[in-house]
Amino acid sequence: MKAIQYTRIGAEPELTEIPKPEPGPGEVLLEVTAAGVCHSDDFIMSLPEEQYTYGLPLTLGHEGAGKVAAVGEGVEGLDIGTNVVVYGPWGCGNCWHCSQGLENYCSRARELGINPPGLGAPGALAEFMIVDSPRHLVPIGDLDPVKTVPLTDAGLTPYHAIKRSLPKLRGGSFAVVIGTGGLGHVAIQLLRHLSAATVIALDVSADKLELATKVGAHEVVLSDKDAAENVRKITGSQGAALVLDFVGYQPTIDTAMAVAGVGSDVTIVGIGDGQAHAKVGFFQSPYEASVTVPYWGARNELIELIDLAHAGIFDIAVETFSLDNGAEAYRRLAAGTLSGRAVVVPGL
Structure with missing residues (x-):
């Protein structure tokens, strides 16, 4: 499958071919319908080698939307084909902060080696992606994934x-x-x-x-x-x-x-x-x-945002790119010439 990856320190991200992943126990496979491009990506790709800790090659993209394509063993109550967005700041699910829905402030994520998609784990800038748990998915119904995916971080x-x-x-x-x-x-x-x-x-x-x-x-x-x-x-x-x-x-x-x-x-x-x-x-x-200095947001807050989107309060400005020219989105981001959010659409 196609993916946009950061492969070498100091180099531009590039389009690559990698194997299509398969969901393990408790995991969900998404067919990606939209993925946002963020300044956070640009920041980590600007880090010198001694400060870079996200692994190489890294499939980028921590804003993701998709359709459920397959589920791993033990996953129940999630229908194939469901339109969802991905809650990105994955946590352990068990510490005090996670119990409040504040997985963005999980006290054990670093200890357990849990990383967000696109910021350590394989991200959404690909044709398919693995989500570690169904609790990190929020159904969006008939909302447009291209206009909705920025809500997962930019919202x-x-x-x-x-x-x-x-x-x-x-x-x-x-x-x-x-x-x-x-x-x-x-x-x-x-x-x-x-x-x-x-x-x-x-x-x-x-x-x-x-x-x-x-x-x-x-x-x-x-x-x-x-x-x-x-x-x-x-x-x-x-x-x-x-x-x-x-x-x-x-x-x-x-x-x-x-x-x-x-x-x-x-x-x-x-x-x-x-x-x-x-x-x-x-x-x-x-x-x-x-x-x-805040970091991302809580799981329940993403659910609230999707409810607000259904109520029609947002006018999200997006510029769309295909996977083939996704690297151009990062060039435009660095140059400051984007209007609103850059969204990569694998189907383009």
Whole structure:
């Protein structure tokens, strides 16, 4: 079968031919219908050899949708042909966090060698993929898998980040979204649906700000050296109650801290270069401001997102690619020329 794999440190991902997998006991085989391309992939492929821990060759893709093609021994109650999306942050299923559905914070995953698809385990950028357990599948019914697959990360991650801050998003408050790409443009829609806050979106180009306006941002601001000052012209002295940084480089984190208000949440979602940090302390950050770095989201939250998708609240911007030109999706991602989320469709 065809797959897009990272095969050599520092090289571009490439289209390869690998054997079609067979499901073992407790596993599920999916025929992939759509797979998302994410900045996290680009980040791990930029790591030097001494920091890379994901194995080679690695079939990429941690956002996956597909049809159940076969099940392993012991799997019951899952019909062949069922349309599903994959919950990516696999955990042990038994620790305290996993018992809450928070497999993204599994306390034993590293110890047990459990890795997410595309981030250690074989991922979704292939014609078929193995899912380790049926509990990591969420049926989507008649939803379009191409439009739905970004919800497994580009939707789940901001949803998890926003939910914890909803009590602070009262009428008259402000929420700032830095970076309006794959995750950011979904975050804007979630904020508009879930809160009464005024949503201010920041990005580096007019076309990205146009997308932000299209999906519901009340105000847009160019993300440059004057961004914090221009955001403060909108929020006034109260600042933002929530700042979501989907970029994660030092300039955007500095902007996030500069626009945050007293008692606010600053949530750094973007990985950036992995080196940036928020400056916290007296005379460095607002009083009682909380700075958080979340990771993905809970299983029940993905179910909630699929319910919201059935209710029609999302307008997910996607650009589609075939497996044959999937490497181009990563080039476009690195160049910052994508509008919304890149989705690879094996059937194209």
